[in-house]
Amino acid sequence: MQPVIVGVADIKNRSLAVEDAKEPATLISAETAQILRDHIDSLSVVQTWTWPYQNLPGLLSQWLGVNPKHQTCTEHGGNQPAKLLDEAALRITRGEATVAVITGGEALASLASCVKHGKMPPPGWSSPAQNVTDVFSPTNRELRKDIAGLHSVGSPIHVYPLYENGFRAHREQSLQENHDESAALYGYFSKVASRNPYAWNYGVEAETTTSIGTISKKNRMVCSPYPLLMNAFNTVNLSAACIVTTTELARRLQIPEDKWIYPLGGAGSKERENFWERPNFFQSTAISKALDTCLSVSQLTSKEIDLYDFYSCFPIVPKLACHHLGISIREPQKPITLLGGLTSFGGAGNNYSMHAITEMTRRLRQGSSRNGLILANGGVLSYQHAICMSSSPPKEGTPYPDSEVLGRGELDPIPPVDFEAEGPAKIETYTVEFKRDGTPLRAYIVGRLTDTNHRFLANEGDKSTLLRLASSHEEPIGKLGTVIADPSGLARPQLLRTLRPRAYRLGSRSLYGRATEFLQNHDPDLSESQRMVRQEIAKICSDFPDNYWAKVDETHQFPTELYEALASQGWLGICLPQRYGGSELGISEAAVMMQTIAESGGGMTGASSIHMNIFGLEPVAKFGTDEQKERWLTPLIAGRHRACFGVTEPNTGLDTLQLQATARRSGTGYVLSGQKIWISTAQRADKILILVRTTPRDRVKKPSQGLSLFYTDLQVPQVQITEIPKMGRAAVDTNSLFFDDWHVPEVDRVGQEDEGFRMILHGMNAERILIGAEALGLGFAALRRAALYANERQVFGRPIGQNQGIQHPLADSWMKLEAARMMIYQAARLYDQGYTDGEYANAGKYLAAEAAFEACERAILAHGGMGYAKEYHVERYLREVFIPRIAPVSREMILNYVGERVLGLPRSY
Numbered sequence: 001m002q003p004v005i006v007g008v009a010d011i012k013n014r015s016l017a018v019e020d021a022k023e024p025a026t027l028i029s030a031e032t033a034q035i036l037r038d039h040i041d042s043l044s045v046v047q048t049w050t051w052p053y054q055n056l057p058g059l060l061s062q063w064l065g066v067n068p069k070h071q072t073c074t075e076h077g078g079n080q081p082a083k084l085l086d087e088a089a090l091r092i093t094r095g096e097a098t099v100a101v102i103t104g105g106e107a108l109a110s111l112a113s114c115v116k117h118g119k120m121p122p123p124g125w126s127s128p129a130q131n132v133t134d135v136f137s138p139t140n141r142e143l144r145k146d147i148a149g150l151h152s153v154g155s156p157i158h159v160y161p162l163y164e165n166g167f168r169a170h171r172e173q174s175l176q177e178n179h180d181e182s183a184a185l186y187g188y189f190s191k192v193a194s195r196n197p198y199a200w201n202y203g204v205e206a207e208t209t210t211s212i213g214t215i216s217k218k219n220r221m222v223c224s225p226y227p228l229l230m231n232a233f234n235t236v237n238l239s240a241a242c243i244v245t246t247t248e249l250a251r252r253l254q255i256p257e258d259k260w261i262y263p264l265g266g267a268g269s270k271e272r273e274n275f276w277e278r279p280n281f282f283q284s285t286a287i288s289k290a291l292d293t294c295l296s297v298s299q300l301t302s303k304e305i306d307l308y309d310f311y312s313c314f315p316i317v318p319k320l321a322c323h324h325l326g327i328s329i330r331e332p333q334k335p336i337t338l339l340g341g342l343t344s345f346g347g348a349g350n351n352y353s354m355h356a357i358t359e360m361t362r363r364l365r366q367g368s369s370r371n372g373l374i375l376a377n378g379g380v381l382s383y384q385h386a387i388c389m390s391s392s393p394p395k396e397g398t399p400y401p402d403s404e405v406l407g408r409g410e411l412d413p414i415p416p417v418d419f420e421a422e423g424p425a426k427i428e429t430y431t432v433e434f435k436r437d438g439t440p441l442r443a444y445i446v447g448r449l450t451d452t453n454h455r456f457l458a459n460e461g462d463k464s465t466l467l468r469l470a471s472s473h474e475e476p477i478g479k480l481g482t483v484i485a486d487p488s489g490l491a492r493p494q495l496l497r498t499l500r501p502r503a504y505r506l507g508s509r510s511l512y513g514r515a516t517e518f519l520q521n522h523d524p525d526l527s528e529s530q531r532m533v534r535q536e537i538a539k540i541c542s543d544f545p546d547n548y549w550a551k552v553d554e555t556h557q558f559p560t561e562l563y564e565a566l567a568s569q570g571w572l573g574i575c576l577p578q579r580y581g582g583s584e585l586g587i588s589e590a591a592v593m594m595q596t597i598a599e600s601g602g603g604m605t606g607a608s609s610i611h612m613n614i615f616g617l618e619p620v621a622k623f624g625t626d627e628q629k630e631r632w633l634t635p636l637i638a639g640r641h642r643a644c645f646g647v648t649e650p651n652t653g654l655d656t657l658q659l660q661a662t663a664r665r666s667g668t669g670y671v672l673s674g675q676k677i678w679i680s681t682a683q684r685a686d687k688i689l690i691l692v693r694t695t696p697r698d699r700v701k702k703p704s705q706g707l708s709l710f711y712t713d714l715q716v717p718q719v720q721i722t723e724i725p726k727m728g729r730a731a732v733d734t735n736s737l738f739f740d741d742w743h744v745p746e747v748d749r750v751g752q753e754d755e756g757f758r759m760i761l762h763g764m765n766a767e768r769i770l771i772g773a774e775a776l777g778l779g780f781a782a783l784r785r786a787a788l789y790a791n792e793r794q795v796f797g798r799p800i801g802q803n804q805g806i807q808h809p810l811a812d813s814w815m816k817l818e819a820a821r822m823m824i825y826q827a828a829r830l831y832d833q834g835y836t837d838g839e840y841a842n843a844g845k846y847l848a849a850e851a852a853f854e855a856c857e858r859a860i861l862a863h864g865g866m867g868y869a870k871e872y873h874v875e876r877y878l879r880e881v882f883i884p885r886i887a888p889v890s891r892e893m894i895l896n897y898v899g900e901r902v903l904g905l906p907r908s909y
């Protein structure tokens with residue numbers, strides 16, 4: 001049997017008055033042709049948004065007085081009208097039906113009006129399957145309990161923009177070019193609708209490219225890049241129907257042949273349901289496949305199609321279709337819409353393309369065009385169905401093709417999706433939802449982790465990211481940033497696990513910045529344990545962004561939160577024996593830890609808050625008794641004791657062996673007197689490791705003899721602690737100590753009396769390595785900020801980083817920092833292997849401090865004026881990077897050391 005369309009009709013109820021509110025079934029039943037009524041044996045209805053009927057086909061059959069053996073109502077989806085025509089044609093071909101009616105309708109405008117006037121349910125409407133109190137639309141559908149729901153994303157108003165932005169970046173269009181293209185396309189659509197008598201906006205002055213492209217109160221931005229006039233307008237009352245029968249019956253009933261329109265073939269395809277599981281966001285395999293298969297089963301090529309009607313809830317759908325078929329989006333040579341799109345014609349729920357079928361039939365009947373193709377789209381670019389129609393019958397003997405709905409889209413490989421993504425990442429696509437007042441509400445980001453290329457979903461991690469994503473100048477796709485668990489986001493049980501939404505910070509610090517942002521192959525030289533330390537510490541630090549460090553610096557508050565986070569996970573004992581709760585890892589791992597803390601933006605503030613705990617008690621671990629280790633190391637590692645380190649004195653400075661503080665024996669202990677200066681964390685420390693002279697200088701052979709080391713309680717009345725106001729690192733106090741008649745028990749002495757200097761030497765190389773690693777961290781943090789800023793800041797029409805005057809110093813700094821890093825990690829490895837000479841530890845610390853200082857200075861200069869502003873943090877870095885140049889040993893003393901000890905030159909001091 002040859003199927004043929006013999007009757008079409010559209011109904012529009014333009015009235016918004018409650019008394020005119022006709023339910024969808026009324027609008028639908030009004031169209032059905034009387035002449036064929038007796039023969040109707042198939043009735044298929046597109047599911048309505050408006051009203052949840054108990055049995056819509058049954059109700060329509062009853063009203064029409066027919067009893068078709070085949071009655072169906074579809075699922076939701078804008079692809080359904082084309083699918084229904086395809087199925088009806090097939091049913092006729094197979095002899096399963098003689099007259100098939102396909103129809104659908106919406107009365108969302110009437111429903112909205114009744115809701116507005118408190119007339120619910122609308123007077124006279126059929127009783128619904130469930131109570132209706134409001135207007136249903138997929139845009140206000142409840143968000144699902146999945147990863148998309150966790151990020152409040154997933155409605156059509158979100159997902160189509162994700163595609164538009166992805167398609168724009170893929171074609172390397174500027175934001176403006178893309179916006180102009182969409183405005184021009186919808187200007188053309190609006191003109192078409194204004195001339196179509198069935199369009200909701202028929203007779204209304206058409207919107208223009210300018211009015212659609214201008215963001216205004218009336219045309220507010222909804223989800224970028226789509227303003228209101230690029231969104232579907234669903235508040236309409238429209239219905240349409242189409243009757244398909246056999247050529248035999250049409251002939252028998254003497255329906256003139258020039259009214260016959262032949263469905264030639266159709267094809268459906270679908271993408272993965274979850275938008276985050278799509279292969280990409282610049283293509284729809286389902287659209288391409290539906291179009292190609294539909295053309296091929298209809299034995300047509302795209303060249304033979306005279307009229308298209310591409311579904312168009314948002315500009316991206318016709319754009320993707322045009323792109324696939326090689327049709328110009330700006331200047332299509334053939335009509336690509338007969339209706340005018342869901343904005344101007346009216347978004348008749350799932351039934352839009354039914355109107356395309358009726359209009360296509362009318363246009364083909366006119367005779368000037370022969371073949372037409374309709375593309376109907378549903379879900380969030382999820383389901384596609386295309387159908388070809390013609391005024392000419394198919395080639396002799398060709399039966400109507402049987403094309404199953406194809407799942408071709410699912411064959412495309414998709415990236416793994418990480419629900420707990422962390423680390424540096426790139427934006428794959430994004431959109432920003434706006435509030436009604438035109439300010440940005442929230443960003444929705446689909447990103448890829450740079451390390452694994454796994455995909456993730458995130459919202460913006462800070463205001464500046466939101467504003468930058470909302471800007472219409474900068475292309476964010478491909479931009480680097482960091483994804484973390486949103487510290488402020490509520491954890492929600494999802495998919496059997498408790499998940500926190502992800503937060504993405506555009507171009508902000510990346511904890512793995514040095515490795516992944518400046519190196520291709522990510523920490524190639526780190527050992528497994530170093531890599532593990534870096535990842536774990538980075539995770540902890542991700543809760544302490546640059547703003548946290550800026551705040552503690554400004555308010556002089558000790559960073560207790562970081563200290564406690566590190567203590568609670570056992571990191572304070574990284575190098576100390578396992579017996580007392582430590583991890584017994586080496587200085588190689590501790591260096592990674594300190595570098596990572598500094599590099600995360602914590603700088604010297606973050607590092608110094610724990611620095612002493614990490615290396616300071618090495619002499620105790622090595623020379624202390626078991627009783628002392630138990631008494632001191634256990635609470636230190638658990639974070640219950642804080643320790644500080646007292647060597648420097650005001651009168652002797654770097655000439656440590658001349659220090660003047662003394663301890664004299666008294667009863668069961670000692671009495672200490674003297675001064676110390678620059679003692680960090682003394683305001684809060686419970687204990688001090690202090691070096692004092694127990695035997696006067698003139699009674700020992702060498703000045704290094706006669707010094708003793710004590711680890712004892714600090715907060716006693718005999719010790720006066722006065723904070724020194726200083727240039728940077730304000731959150732971690734540094735102090736002058738004055739003490740007299742300070743009784744210290746003998747059990748608090750570490751090792752032998754008079755052997756203190758030898759013991760303290762043991763920790764010195766370790767301290768230099770750690771300080772060097774901290775300097776590196778700060779240098780890399782500055783360099784990262786500089787590189788990100790230089791990439792984004794546009795002056796003279798290009799990124800400033802394109803200028804070699806900016807680029808080369810940064811490249812030079814990277815090489816110097818990396819060189820210093822090699823030296824530092826070499827020194828750490830040697831230290832862990834038992835090497836005791838100091839040339840590598842000293843040289844590494846020197847090179848790292850110098851390279852970091854230069855990087856911080858260059859970072860400020862690369863930021864121009866903004867380098868001087870606190871907002872960009874590099875001025876704080878510079879203030880802090882002086883510390884590793886001065887302490888624990890100055891640059892000059894290291895040069896003295898190398899000159900004398902390595903090169904064998906005469907001692908210069």
Ligand SMILES: Cc1cc2nc3c(=O)[nH]c(=O)nc-3n(C[C@H](O)[C@H](O)[C@H](O)COP(=O)(O)OP(=O)(O)OC[C@H]3O[C@@H](n4cnc5c(N)ncnc54)[C@H](O)[C@@H]3O)c2cc1C
Binds near residue numbers: 644645652677887892
């Ligand atoms: C923020 C901060 C925190 C600190 N925390 C601690 C702490 O917790 N515990 C602690 O004990 N100390 C601490 N220090 C002290 C630090 O170790 C000393 O400042 C450092 O060792 C330099 O000593 P000085 O300040 O006495 O300099 P000086 O000895 O006074 O030297 C001044 C300058 O002269 C140069 N100089 C001196 N002699 C020579 C020479 N022979 N040849 C060439 N140049 C020379 C030095 O290199 C330096 O540039 C801290 C210092 C700072 C700034």
